[in-house]
Amino acid sequence: MRISILFIGAIFAFLTSFSQENNRVPTIFVDKQGVMRWSDTQKEASFYGTNYTAPFAHAYRALSYKGVNHKEAIDRDVYHLARLGYNAYRIHIWDVEISDATGNLLENEHLDLLDYLFFKLQEKGIRILITGMTNFGNGYPEKNEATGAFTYLFDKCQVHADPRAIAAQKTYITQLLRHKNPYTGYAYQEDPYVVGFEINNEPCHMGSVHTTAAYIKEMVTAMKKAGNKKPIFYNVSHNIDHVPAYFNADIQGTTYQWYPVGLVAGKQRQGNFLPYIDQYNIPFSSVKGFANKAKAIYEYDPADNLYGYMHPAMVRTFRSAGFQWITQFAYDPIDIAAYNTEYQTHYLNLAYTPAKAISTLIAAEIAYTIPRNQQFPAYPQDTLFGDFTVSYKQDLSMMNTPEKFYYSNETSSFPKQIDRLQHIAGYRSSPVVGYTGSGAYFLDQLEDGLWRLELMPDAEQVADPFGKPSLSREVTQILHTPHMMDIKLPNLGTAYTVQHITNKTEDNKLQQVQQTSFVATPGVYLLKRKALISKNIWTADSRWKLGKIGDFYAPAATVNSQPVMLHQPAPTIEKGKAVRLDFRLITAQQPDSIILQTDQVSFWKAHNPYIKLLPKDHYTYEAQLPESMLQGDLIRYTVTVFMNGKQFTYPDDQNGAPLDWDYQIGQYWTSALVESSSPILLTQAEGLDGPFERYAIPEKAYVTGKKVQNNLTEVAQWQYTFEGKDAGSRYFWVKDVKDIITARPKGIAQATTVCIQLQWKDHVGTLEIGFVDDQGYTYAKHVFVDNQEKNVLRIPLTDLKMIPTALLPAPYPDFLNRYFHPEIPLPFIKDKIEKLVIATNGEVQQGASVSIGALWLE
Numbered sequence: 001m002r003i004s005i006l007f008i009g010a011i012f013a014f015l016t017s018f019s020q021e022n023n024r025v026p027t028i029f030v031d032k033q034g035v036m037r038w039s040d041t042q043k044e045a046s047f048y049g050t051n052y053t054a055p056f057a058h059a060y061r062a063l064s065y066k067g068v069n070h071k072e073a074i075d076r077d078v079y080h081l082a083r084l085g086y087n088a089y090r091i092h093i094w095d096v097e098i099s100d101a102t103g104n105l106l107e108n109e110h111l112d113l114l115d116y117l118f119f120k121l122q123e124k125g126i127r128i129l130i131t132g133m134t135n136f137g138n139g140y141p142e143k144n145e146a147t148g149a150f151t152y153l154f155d156k157c158q159v160h161a162d163p164r165a166i167a168a169q170k171t172y173i174t175q176l177l178r179h180k181n182p183y184t185g186y187a188y189q190e191d192p193y194v195v196g197f198e199i200n201n202e203p204c205h206m207g208s209v210h211t212t213a214a215y216i217k218e219m220v221t222a223m224k225k226a227g228n229k230k231p232i233f234y235n236v237s238h239n240i241d242h243v244p245a246y247f248n249a250d251i252q253g254t255t256y257q258w259y260p261v262g263l264v265a266g267k268q269r270q271g272n273f274l275p276y277i278d279q280y281n282i283p284f285s286s287v288k289g290f291a292n293k294a295k296a297i298y299e300y301d302p303a304d305n306l307y308g309y310m311h312p313a314m315v316r317t318f319r320s321a322g323f324q325w326i327t328q329f330a331y332d333p334i335d336i337a338a339y340n341t342e343y344q345t346h347y348l349n350l351a352y353t354p355a356k357a358i359s360t361l362i363a364a365e366i367a368y369t370i371p372r373n374q375q376f377p378a379y380p381q382d383t384l385f386g387d388f389t390v391s392y393k394q395d396l397s398m399m400n401t402p403e404k405f406y407y408s409n410e411t412s413s414f415p416k417q418i419d420r421l422q423h424i425a426g427y428r429s430s431p432v433v434g435y436t437g438s439g440a441y442f443l444d445q446l447e448d449g450l451w452r453l454e455l456m457p458d459a460e461q462v463a464d465p466f467g468k469p470s471l472s473r474e475v476t477q478i479l480h481t482p483h484m485m486d487i488k489l490p491n492l493g494t495a496y497t498v499q500h501i502t503n504k505t506e507d508n509k510l511q512q513v514q515q516t517s518f519v520a521t522p523g524v525y526l527l528k529r530k531a532l533i534s535k536n537i538w539t540a541d542s543r544w545k546l547g548k549i550g551d552f553y554a555p556a557a558t559v560n561s562q563p564v565m566l567h568q569p570a571p572t573i574e575k576g577k578a579v580r581l582d583f584r585l586i587t588a589q590q591p592d593s594i595i596l597q598t599d600q601v602s603f604w605k606a607h608n609p610y611i612k613l614l615p616k617d618h619y620t621y622e623a624q625l626p627e628s629m630l631q632g633d634l635i636r637y638t639v640t641v642f643m644n645g646k647q648f649t650y651p652d653d654q655n656g657a658p659l660d661w662d663y664q665i666g667q668y669w670t671s672a673l674v675e676s677s678s679p680i681l682l683t684q685a686e687g688l689d690g691p692f693e694r695y696a697i698p699e700k701a702y703v704t705g706k707k708v709q710n711n712l713t714e715v716a717q718w719q720y721t722f723e724g725k726d727a728g729s730r731y732f733w734v735k736d737v738k739d740i741i742t743a744r745p746k747g748i749a750q751a752t753t754v755c756i757q758l759q760w761k762d763h764v765g766t767l768e769i770g771f772v773d774d775q776g777y778t779y780a781k782h783v784f785v786d787n788q789e790k791n792v793l794r795i796p797l798t799d800l801k802m803i804p805t806a807l808l809p810a811p812y813p814d815f816l817n818r819y820f821h822p823e824i825p826l827p828f829i830k831d832k833i834e835k836l837v838i839a840t841n842g843e844v845q846q847g848a849s850v851s852i853g854a855l856w857l858e
Contacts, residue, residue: 025192028127030231030252034292035372036195036324046324047127047195048315048367049088050331050348050360051299052077055113056094057138059333059342062471068335070109074117076334076553080350082124082546083442083454084357085364089121090298090327092131092201094138095172096149103150103168105175119183122193124546129233129296129325130188131198132173135159141341141469157204160215170222173199177226189228195325196231197223198255198298205239213245220250233296237813240284247289254293256282256323258300258314258816262809264345265304268466270736271834272392272776273302275820276807277314278379280321283815296325303345304466308355308408308427311363312397313390316382319370326367328360334555338476341469351555352459352476354440355427359397359408362388366399378823380775389413393774405432419490421445434486436617439522441485446538446549449491449529453498457481457522457554460586460619462564477558479588481618486517492529499526501540501550524552563587563641565650569669570743574676575630583613583621583639591643596623599636599668603661613639636668676746679755680857682737682836685709685716692733692838692852694720695808697818701729708851717759717853722844731840732808733852737771738834748831748857751797756838757853758791765842769793770800771828772835776820778805779828782841785850797857800828806839 026040036045053059054074063073081089097110105111118128135156137144146152150168151159159165177189177197188194199219205212220232233253236246246254260276261269284290297318302310311328318326330346337349350357366388376382383390389398399406402417410428415421418432424443429435433443439456446452458479465475498511501524511518526538526549536542540550564586573579585591594613601608611629613621629635640649640657647657649665656663683691690705701724709716722731741748756769764787770780779800783793804819811818836855 027192028195028231030294032292034253034294036231036253036294044324044372046367046372047088047326048360048364049086049090049126049327050081051090051092051327051329052081052117052331052333053091053342054333055110055117056097058140058142059336060110060113061142062336062339062341063333065471066335070113071116073333073335074113074120077331078117078120078124078126079547079551079553080334081121081126081331084350084361086360087126087364087368088129088195088325088327089126090129090131090325092134092198092298093176095133095135096138096144096147096151099149099151099168099172101148101150101153101168103171103175105172105179111179115181115183118181118191118193122184122191126193128191128194129196129198129298129327130176130194131201131298132176133169133200135200135203141344157206160200160203160205161207161211166215166218169200169219173219174222174226177223177228189226189230194230196233196253197228198233198235198253198296199223200235201298202235202238202257205242205245209242209245212239212242213248216245216249216251231294233294233298235298236284237815240813240815243284243287247287247293252294253296253325254290255296255298257298257329257813258318259303259812260314260807260816261302261304261811263303263812265466265809266468267304268306268464269304270738271772272774273305273307273310274313274379274383274390274392275776275805275822276811277302277310277317278382278820279817280317281817282321294325295321295323296327297323298325298327299329300326301329301346301348306347306353306356306461306465307392308359308395309390309392309397311356311359312366312388313383315363315366316370316376316385316388316390319367319372320375322373324372326363334553336471338474338478338555338558339469339471340465340475341471344466344469347465350440351456351478354438354456354459355395355408358406358425358427358440361425362397362399362406362408365404365406379820380824392776405430421489432488434488434517435483437481437483438619443487443489443527444545445491446526446544447535449493449532450534450538451489451492451527452544452549453487453520453525453527454552455485455520455522455525457557458483458619460564460584462566462586474558477560477564477586478555479586480522480557481588482519482521483618484517485520487527488516492516492527495530497528497530499528500524501526501538522552522554524550557588560587562646562648562653562655563591563643565639565641565648565653567639567650567669568739570671571740572672572674572681572743573630573635574744574746575673576627576676576746578627579625579630581623581625582616583623584619585621585641586619587643589643590618591641593642594621594639595642596625596637596639597658598629599665601658603659608659630673632673634670634672636670638665638668674744674747676744677750678747680740680744680747680751682740682855682857683735684854685718685852690718692718692735693808695732695734695806695810696724697730697732697806697810698726699810699814700724701726701731703731715757715853717757717851719849719851721849722840722846724844724846727843729844730806731844732806733838734808735836736834737836738774741831741833745831748833751830751857753858754795754797754800754855755858756793756795756855758785758793759851759853760785760787760791761849761851763787763845763848763850765840765844768803768837768839768841769795770803770837771833772805772837773829773832774834775826775832776805777822777826777828778803778837780837780839797828797830802826802828806837
């Protein structure tokens with residue numbers, strides 16, 4: 001009994017201390033000009049962070065499937081959110097998991113985990129915006145579970161109009177606001193770390209504006225009656241025909257989203273999307289009431305890509321548009337991030353997407369330092385702004401100040417004032433850190449001549465993370481591979497000491513550095529200048545940044561039964577010179593050797609030539625194929641890895657080698673061999689789905705497609721029929737051709753004409769045919785087409801002129817611009833082509849069709 005009383009007393013003392021500390025925490029209010037300010041200094045507030053959903057829905061279930069303790073998982077992830085410099089967190093609560101049929105709040109594990117998450121965020125100084133309800137199910141990407149909650153009793157588009165639904169929501173929101181978090185001792189509506197409340201997530205208002213206004217009024221009244229005095233936010237980027245109801249309401253803030261390249265592509269998107277994120281224009285910004293409402297981005301993400309340049313560029317644009325709260329959607333829990341199942345179109349985690357994660361660290365700094373409403377010149381002049389750089393060609397974002405040097409990819413840029421540096425964060429190498437691993441790292445100066453190094457393990461992508469998700473399909477593997485690290489900092493000098501800080505005494509031995517390099521594995525290290533006498537005693541338990549010096553969380557190394565070999569064969573290879581092929585071998589151990597062999601080898605031959613792959617770094621290898629090997633019309637080849645007395649052959653991904661008597665080769669990597677003077681085939685009617693991605697503006701228009709071949713003596717074509725009732729509908733066909741262009745350097749140098757095989761039916765008009773280059777600019781020619789049975793158009797490349805770039809796919813919200821209009825003219829350079837674009841221009845009659853066959857450069 002005495003132990004229990006002492007334990008309860010300790011908990012009470014801790015909560016009392018925590019509560020007293022929180023009483024001194026400044027809060028947020030919204031002034032009459034719609035600006036979020038701090039209660040103590042009255043200065044503007046600025047927030048950057050993420051959404052994260054471990055307590056709910058698929059994330060909760062997936063952690064359970066994997067046998068992971070949810071609270072321990074939250075500890076790991078919250079540490080990384082703080083490590084990335086976030087000061088903001090937003091969640092749309094799954095009301096279906098914490099409420100009953102009449103809206104009563106359920107005290108269950110989901111709510112307990114939410115309470116615990118809020119407590120851990122507050123420990124790291126991270127503020128919280130709570131969206132009270134989602135008003136949809138908890139299944140995605142699985143099926144919904146029947147929880148008995150009120151949300152399941154009403155259609156999402158009726159939940160704001162049905163009196164019974166509104167009554168349940170008022171009960172629910174009242175109890176949620178008054179719910180006392182046992183870990184903090186505060187009710188949500190009294191918690192100083194809670195910035196405010198958004199009523200619901202992405203409401204669907206189908207009725208009249210009056211009905212919408214009445215709903216918002218009822219909910220706001222209920223929240224005030226519950227005792228809430230915090231700012232109330234409402235989503236205004238959906239149902240914009242209801243805008244008057246939003247801005248006439250008694251709310252203090254408005255919320256928006258931004259998905260500039262669409263969602264759920266099912267594959268990784270490639271290209272320069274900087275033109276897509278140049279502006280965020282709000283068409284209703286002149287509406288009465290707009291100016292005195294705070295603006296928050298509740299969700300944003302450059303979905304379906306892993307680029308490290310987009311997040312900072314988007315946040316720059318948000319700041320120009322006046323946003324003070326910016327939260328990405330969504331951060332993947334570290335314990336299931338290997339699979340990216342939670343939201344397949346989004347993928348962000350410090351351990352698993354290190355370059356992208358470092359770019360969000362830079363984005364956070366932009367949110368905190370770029371003044372609200374600061375304007376910048378149009379792209380491409382806005383890629384250098386303040387202390388920041390974004391570059392598509394280098395896939396790089398960078399922050400460079402006298403005290404901070406952050407970069408999301410390899411860079412040759414030098415720190416502005418290396419003698420004043422306090423913090424470094426990066427991926428790959430820079431002039432101050434040489435590193436060939438594929439994990440993120442952080443260097444923080446603790447005192448003059450003493451630095452803390454935090455090094456994450458290697459993260460290697462082994463499958464497209466944006467394909468169909470499955471908890472049995474790993475998309476990224478983790479390796480704890482030792483790498484040489486070369487750190488060149490003036491106040492460290494040479495021959496400094498390195499100490500691995502862990503709780504294991506055998507790991508805490510001092511290592512003397514040779515010059516400026518040492519071998520590092522994942523973990524935390526203290527780097528100390530030679531002969532330095534520290535001002536403080538630093539151990540793993542020393543307090544630092546709302547935590548401890550030795551704090552470190554990383555996934556265990558992936559266990560593989562055999563190596564993973566990654567290679568993308570070139571679609572074509574030009575004859576006449578040797579060619580280099582690149583491969584990535586994902587394995588913790590170095591192989592004994594790797595050889596490439598063509599389909600000409602045979603068990604029965606006495607002489608079977610091979611090419612040995614040579615290492616470029618720990619995971620990257622290259623093979624130089626001599627000109628003599630590039631004979632005939634195609635080359636087919638395999639690669640065999642020899643390791644620990646075993647052989648593994650790819651792309652079969654099987655044990656054994658092609659010259660084993662019992663090895664049956666199932667597949668080869670294949671490239672077509674062509675003369676440099678031959679035409680460059682960009683597309684033809686092949687496959688079951690057609691060669692193009694197809695879009696329309698507006699999106700309610702579309703085309704249907706089918707493959708047609710009138711007789712076997714003719715080349716097949718894809719016939720597209722137009723389905724759109726708007727007179728102004730435009731239709732687009734897009735294909736990524738960068739790899740084709742890159743593989744044909746001599747051919748593209750000689751090319752003068754783009755050719756396309758077309759056949760029209762029931763239409764006479766013009767098309768735009770052209771290309772998008774690596775600047776994201778579009779160059780095209782307007783061509784006249786008619787109802788001829790066969791029509792091969794030949795367009796001189798010199799006829800292509802710069803035109804507005806259509807932003808495809810459609811961005812969300814749908815009120816955003818659909819075209820980028822370049823202000824800086826740039827010449828068309830044919831070897832910079834990345835995408836092929838065909839578009840209708842002018843009215844197209846519904847039911848008309850166009851057939852597209854081959855398209856090539858000659």
